[in-house]
Amino acid sequence: ETGVTQTPRHLVMGMTNKKSLKCEQHLGHNAMYWYKQSAKKPLELMFVYSLEERVENNSVPSRFSPECPNSSHLFLHLHTLQPEDSALYLCASSQDQEDNLGGGYSPLHFGNGTRLTVT
Amino acid sequence: AQKITQTQPGMFVQEKEAVTLDCTYDTSDPSYGLFWYKQPSSGEMIFLIYQGSYDQQNATEGRYSLNFQKARKSANLVISASQLGDSAMYFCAMREVNFNKFYFGSGTKLNVKP
Numbered sequence: 001e002t003g004v005t006q007t008p009r010h011l012v013m014g015m016t017n018k019k020s021l022k023c024e025q026h027l028g029h030n031a032m033y034w035y036k037q038s039a040k041k042p043l044e045l046m047f048v049y050s051l052e053e054r055v056e057n058n059s060v061p062s063r064f065s066p067e068c069p070n071s072s073h074l075f076l077h078l079h080t081l082q083p084e085d086s087a088l089y090l091c092a093s094s095q096d097q098e099d100n101l102g103g104g105y106s107p108l109h110f111g112n113g114t115r116l117t118v119t
Numbered sequence: 120a121q122k123i124t125q126t127q128p129g130m131f132v133q134e135k136e137a138v139t140l141d142c143t144y145d146t147s148d149p150s151y152g153l154f155w156y157k158q159p160s161s162g163e164m165i166f167l168i169y170q171g172s173y174d175q176q177n178a179t180e181g182r183y184s185l186n187f188q189k190a191r192k193s194a195n196l197v198i199s200a201s202q203l204g205d206s207a208m209y210f211c212a213m214r215e216v217n218f219n220k221f222y223f224g225s226g227t228k229l230n231v232k233p
Contacts, residue, residue, distance in 0.1 A: 033221075043210070043223040056220070088162055105152030105171065105214045108221055110164035 003027050006091050006111035013081065014119055021076040021114050023091030031096040032074040033108065034066060037088040049074060050096050081118045088113045121145065122222035123211050129228045132201045139186070140196040140227045142211030148172075151215050153194040155185065158208040158226070167209075170194060201231045 004025045013019050025032065034046040048056035049068040063085075065077040074091055092108040124143045132138040144153065153170040170178045170185045178185040186195040198205055211224040 042225045045221070090162075090164060092164075105169070107152075107154050107166045107169055108164075108212075109166065110156075113162040113164075115162065 003109050004091060004093055004111040006089075006114050008114055009112060010115050010117075012117045012119060013078070015081060015083070017081075018077070018079040020078065021089055021091075021116075023074040023076075023111055025072055025074075025091075025093040025109070027093055027095075027109055029093035029095045029106075029109070030071050031094050032068060032071070033092040033094070034074065034076050035090040035092065037090060037113075039087075043090070047076075078116075081116075083118050086116055086118045088115050123213055123224035125211055125224035125227050127227045128225075129230070131230050131232055132198075134203060134231055134233050135200055137197060137199045138201055138229065140198070140209050140211075140229065142194045142196065142224060144192050144194060144211070144213045144222075146192075146213065146215055148215045151213055153185070153187070154212040154214070154221075155183070155194075155196045156210045156212060157205075158210065160207070164210070168196070198229075203231050203233060205229060206231045 007022045011019060031050045033048050036044045036046055045058050046060045047066040052068050052071055063080050067075040090113045091111040094108050095106040122145050126141055151172045155167045157165045157167055168178050168180045168183045168185050170187045177187050182199045184197045186197055206229060208226045208228050210226045213222045
């Protein structure tokens with residue numbers, strides 16, 4: 001089973017549709033993230049959940065609504081999106097604690113992403 | 120100020136040669152982690168290598184090594200013996216003491232020529 005699985009891989013939706021992106025991690029991590037990657041732009045952090053509590057919300061429009069029912073699953077609910085929301089949406093997970101006294105940090109493990117097109 | 124700066128939008132390298140991708144970072148925390156990721160055209164972000172701020176030695180993973188110069192706040196990625204499959208976007212990232220925050224650079228697109 002792949003570490004972080006995202007579905008669907010591709011999604012085309014109209015501006016009036018409601019859809020959801022799903023992410024599942026099999027790594028036993030306690031933090032999950034949503035990132036947006038638009039063409040020719042850096043990765044934008046959208047939401048962070050740590051121990052199933054939302055700990056970061058980077059001024060994301062309310063048409064994006066995250067849900068984290070448990071530490072293994074993360075959803076991004078989409079409604080009334082705009083064409084500029086077309087992008088690659090990446091889910092990631094990590095272990096939120098220092099690995100060792102030397103200040104070790106665990107990396108983000110990403111899914112394959114969902115390529116979203118809003119028409 | 121930008122936390123992570125990658126000044127090379129694009130680079131070319133001949134197959135089998137070594138290439139260095141630059142990364143500088145900005146933090147006032149004494150403890151932090153530095154990461155490099157590879158993103159092929161298919162989109163997935165692949166973790167390559169990690170360097171902790173307290174690590175005395177430069178990290179190495181196979182053909183990847185991280186040239187860590189703490190005083191200069193640089194964490195350059197060195198790929199030895201480039202292969203055609205190395206053609207991709209490469210992102211430098213940093214994680215600070217606030218564990219939930221990862222900062223990414225704008226990336227470097229590497230093209231390996233046969």
